[in-house]
Amino acid sequence: MSEHVSDSAEWQVLQGHAEKFSAVHLRELFGSEPGRGERLTATVADLTVDYSKNLVTDEVLTALIALGEKAKLRERIAAMFAGEHINVTEDRAVLHTALRLPRTAKLVVDGQDVVADVHEVLGRMGAFSDKVRSGEWKGHTGQRIRTIVNIGIGGSDLGPVMAYEALQAYKSREIQCRFVSNIDPTDLHLKTHDLDPATTLFVVVSKTFTTQETLTNAKEARSWLLQGLGGDQAAVAKHFVAVSTNAQKVADFGIDTDNMFGFWDWVGGRYSLPSAVGLSVMIAIGKEQFAELLGGYHAVDEHFRTAPLESNVPALLGLINVWYDTFLGAQSHAILPYSQYLHRFAAYLQQLTMESNGKSVRLDGSPVSFQTGEVFWGEPGTNGQHAFYQLIHQGTKLIPADFIGFAQPNHDIGEMHDLFMSNFLAQTRALAFGRTLDEVEAEGADKKVAPHRVMQGNHPTTTIVAEKLTPAVLGQLIALYEHITFTQGTVWQINSFDQWGVELGKVMANQLAPKLTAPGAAAGDDDSSTNSLVQWYRTARGR
Numbered sequence: 130m131s132e133h134v135s136d137s138a139e140w141q142v143l144q145g146h147a148e149k150f151s152a153v154h155l156r157e158l159f160g161s162e163p164g165r166g167e168r169l170t171a172t173v174a175d176l177t178v179d180y181s182k183n184l185v186t187d188e189v190l191t192a193l194i195a196l197g198e199k200a201k202l203r204e205r206i207a208a209m210f211a212g213e214h215i216n217v218t219e220d221r222a223v224l225h226t227a228l229r230l231p232r233t234a235k236l237v238v239d240g241q242d243v244v245a246d247v248h249e250v251l252g253r254m255g256a257f258s259d260k261v262r263s264g265e266w267k268g269h270t271g272q273r274i275r276t277i278v279n280i281g282i283g284g285s286d287l288g289p290v291m292a293y294e295a296l297q298a299y300k301s302r303e304i305q306c307r308f309v310s311n312i313d314p315t316d317l318h319l320k321t322h323d324l325d326p327a328t329t330l331f332v333v334v335s336k337t338f339t340t341q342e343t344l345t346n347a348k349e350a351r352s353w354l355l356q357g358l359g360g361d362q363a364a365v366a367k368h369f370v371a372v373s374t375n376a377q378k379v380a381d382f383g384i385d386t387d388n389m390f391g392f393w394d395w396v397g398g399r400y401s402l403p404s405a406v407g408l409s410v411m412i413a414i415g416k417e418q419f420a421e422l423l424g425g426y427h428a429v430d431e432h433f434r435t436a437p438l439e440s441n442v443p444a445l446l447g448l449i450n451v452w453y454d455t456f457l458g459a460q461s462h463a464i465l466p467y468s469q470y471l472h473r474f475a476a477y478l479q480q481l482t483m484e485s486n487g488k489s490v491r492l493d494g495s496p497v498s499f500q501t502g503e504v505f506w507g508e509p510g511t512n513g514q515h516a517f518y519q520l521i522h523q524g525t526k527l528i529p530a531d532f533i534g535f536a537q538p539n540h541d542i543g544e545m546h547d548l549f550m551s552n553f554l555a556q557t558r559a560l561a562f563g564r565t566l567d568e569v570e571a572e573g574a575d576k577k578v579a580p581h582r583v584m585q586g587n588h589p590t591t592t593i594v595a596e597k598l599t600p601a602v603l604g605q606l607i608a609l610y611e612h613i614t615f616t617q618g619t620v621w622q623i624n625s626f627d628q629w630g631v632e633l634g635k636v637m638a639n640q641l642a643p644k645l646t647a648p649g650a651a652a653g654d655d656d657s658s659t660n661s662l663v664q665w666y667r668t669a670r671g672r
């Protein structure tokens with residue numbers, strides 16, 4: 130890369146704004162412009178995004194857009210959608226957006242008709258899920274499937290489990306899904322101990338089909354199944370299907386590749402829910418509603434691909450995140466969905482954002498000279514209000530927060546929903562405007578206590594609302610965050626699509642495994658801390 134964005138005049142302009150920004154308060158920004166709330170609210174597909182309660186002036190927004198232009202954000206967006214190999218460290222295209230293209234779209238990448246490939250797999254997934262949902266697919270003993278156990282980890286787990294939980298209101302009552310990810314055998318035990326193998330289908334999901342956790346769990350699950358069904362190996366074909374890019378490894382494991390649903394190396398694990406990785410979700414909600422989920426993604430993809438930066442919602446939110454993280458020094462970002470259905474959304478976004486942007490080297494290999502990827506975290510409201518919101522309201526940290534809410538509940542307990550949503554609206558108001566000492570004293574507070582009751586306010590939030598949490602809206606929300614993440618990575622000039630940082634721990638775990646179990650004394654050739662911990666473990670396990 131010839132030029133570093135962080136050396137540009139545009140970057141310096143933002144640094145200048147940041148130095149004087151502590152004097153700006155949301156009370157004044159709203160006071161001086163009565164229409165700020167309406168003006169800084171945008172829509173994308175079914176989402177309404179109010180970003181007016183962010184610590185941005187028009188000058189800052191203009192400077193951020195200029196920074197996006199400097200980083201060639203528009204060109205990078207075009208390159209991603211066109212299938213250029215923007216994942217340079219793995220020499221791959223980054224084409225999760227192709228997974229949600231309509232059948233009529235055209236996209237040929239590296240000589241391959243990507244749209245035809247995607248829809249061929251979607252067609253097979255649809256036919257399979259229809260069979261499982263209708264009961265036509267029978268287990269080894271002739272019974273229909275009642276439980277899907279998805280075995281996978283990281284992107285092969287977090288997306289499916291998040292979406293399954295989010296779309297509970299749309300799922301079949303005939304079938305339930307469970308998700309096993311951890312190599313802690315407790316996970317597999319808890320998810321299978323009360324199941325009947327005769328009515329259980331395992332969906333083993335692994336892009337590489339080499340992941341230790343997934344293969345170990347899948348082997349254990351196969352033993353459990355065979356033990357429960359009398360040991361006939363033929364049962365495996367009726368109770369195991371695979372989702373992977375690696376047909377050879379799937380065959381080596383013993384799963385018939387006729388029962389495999391493929392995807393491609395241009396789909397990153399954390400972007401893979403709309404690929405065959407979403408098979409368990411498709412079985413739960415049906416292929417038609419899965420298509421609606423994909424349609425939701427696609428609507429936001431199109432907006433991101435075509436809208437100018439000034440009105441491009443994911444780009445604006447990504448640039449605002451850069452403002453907080455890199456220029457104002459924020460360390461974290463809270464995700465606060467006011468929907469119990471979205472209780473795994475923050476966990477899902479942790480992988481999406483942190484595995485993507487947890488990087489400290491630019492695309493050209495040079496170390497970055499500024500702060501990148503923030504820590505994403507959160508819990509559904511109102512639970513978080515009674516736990517960690519105190520620190521956001523009155524602590525010393527800058528924590529931008531996204532509040533996500535819906536007008537219509539997916540059930541009929543409507544009055545309680547009104548109360549719930551009044552909390553949603555109250556929190557962003559309290560965070561922005563707080564309560565001054567004068568106001569506290571006017572309420573008659575004791576002089577000594579009054580300073581403790583002051584709320585400085587000026588805590589930034591973005592409010593994202595939609596009428597109802599539907600499959601389409603879920604797709605829109607996910608795509609929104611994917612593109613926010615892309616925008617940040619582009620400005621930082623890092624590769625948001627590799628994850629070399631997780632490799633070393635995996636290698637070391639494989640090296641340590643025999644030392645925990647080998648007969649006789651452990652080798653003791655690691656560092657002194659690890660050596661004694663290995664010894665502690667061996668002693669505790671009587672080895």
Ligand code: F6P
Nearest residue numbers: 283284285335336337340398631
């Ligand atoms: O360890 C990180 C990671 O490589 C993720 O990026 C990925 O989603 C996960 O492991 C699982 O990988 P696989 O789908 O290949 O089993």
